[in-house]
Amino acid sequence: MNDRTMKAVLFDRYGAPEVLYVGRVPRPEPAPGEVLVRVCAFSVNGGETAARAGRVRLLTGRRFPQRIGLDFTGEVAELGAGAAGVAVGDRVWGVLGRTSGFGSAAEYVTVPAGRLGRVPDSLDLVDAAALPVATTAVTALRDKAALRPGERLLVRGAAGGVGNAAVQLGQAYGAEVTALARAANLDFVRALGAHRAVDHRAVRPAELGRFDVVVDTVGTDLRTFRGLLRPAGRMVTIAFDSARPVASLGYIAASAIHGHGRVRFFSGNPVREHFDDLARHVVEGRLRPAVDTVFPLEETAAAHRALEAGGVRGKYVVRVDQSLG
Known part of the structure; x- marks a missing residue:
């Protein structure tokens, strides 16, 4: 198998959670100033379910396949030229920017270095995926x-x-x-x-x-x-x-x-300063992650279905990489 591809959650039409599937797409390469992150986990957000259902198609358009996933935790795998503030192997969390669209529901994601923060040592990366939002x-x-x-x-x-x-x-x-x-x-x-x-x-x-x-x-x-x-x-x-x-x-x-x-x-568009604040709140005991259920990547549709059913306590988290934590 071509090692320059990766698994990602995709959909080819708007609709119910069942339109989601795990396919393969090219693995991204970090541009100058960007970081390649090996994704451990991501959470499911209401904006993604609305986009998948086609309720905001004036914004998301009609080009398919489309991606999902807004936030993520993981490990820095590679640095683009000039990327600063993080190092290969760092445990990080982040949220894709407004102009990036969705796409963190995948094995790898690229993001500007300034849009990442370090996850406190006290947090497991799966639990930490409940907190970027x-x-x-x-x-x-x-x-x-x-x-x-x-x-x-x-x-x-x-x-x-x-x-x-x-x-x-x-x-x-x-x-x-x-x-x-x-x-x-x-x-x-x-x-x-x-x-x-x-x-x-x-x-x-x-x-x-x-x-x-x-x-x-x-x-x-x-x-x-x-x-x-x-x-x-x-x-x-x-x-x-x-x-x-x-x-x-x-x-x-x-x-x-x-x-x-x-x-x-407003819609969240956090940068490193926000993630530093987030980490400080966690370390000082003001904030703890609330994870309702953890789903495997292949059951992302079930996570969407559960969120749309209502009654979530905290976040539904999807685990991508079983070796990270």
């Missing part, structure tokens, strides 16, 4: 919302990948954290540090009270949850309603002009 929670709470000790924080989607990190970090930053999750996950989010855990299907939003900061990972009903903000409150969302993308994004944009409490929307 936690950089989004750090950015949301610290940079976008400027959360302060003593403030009231509402986390919507608190049991998910970004949500569980927001609960942990909100508590560590000194906020009073209310976590919205399914009934079956309430004990889980309490164990993460939530001061109040609420079944989102049993309580109307208006009954929750008022908050200084709302972190939304769901993307629907933004107007309703924006209405829970106190004066000078801040709302951050990392999602939009994929069933009504134009209207959803339009509302987010209009919130900066009409009424109080702008809805700040």
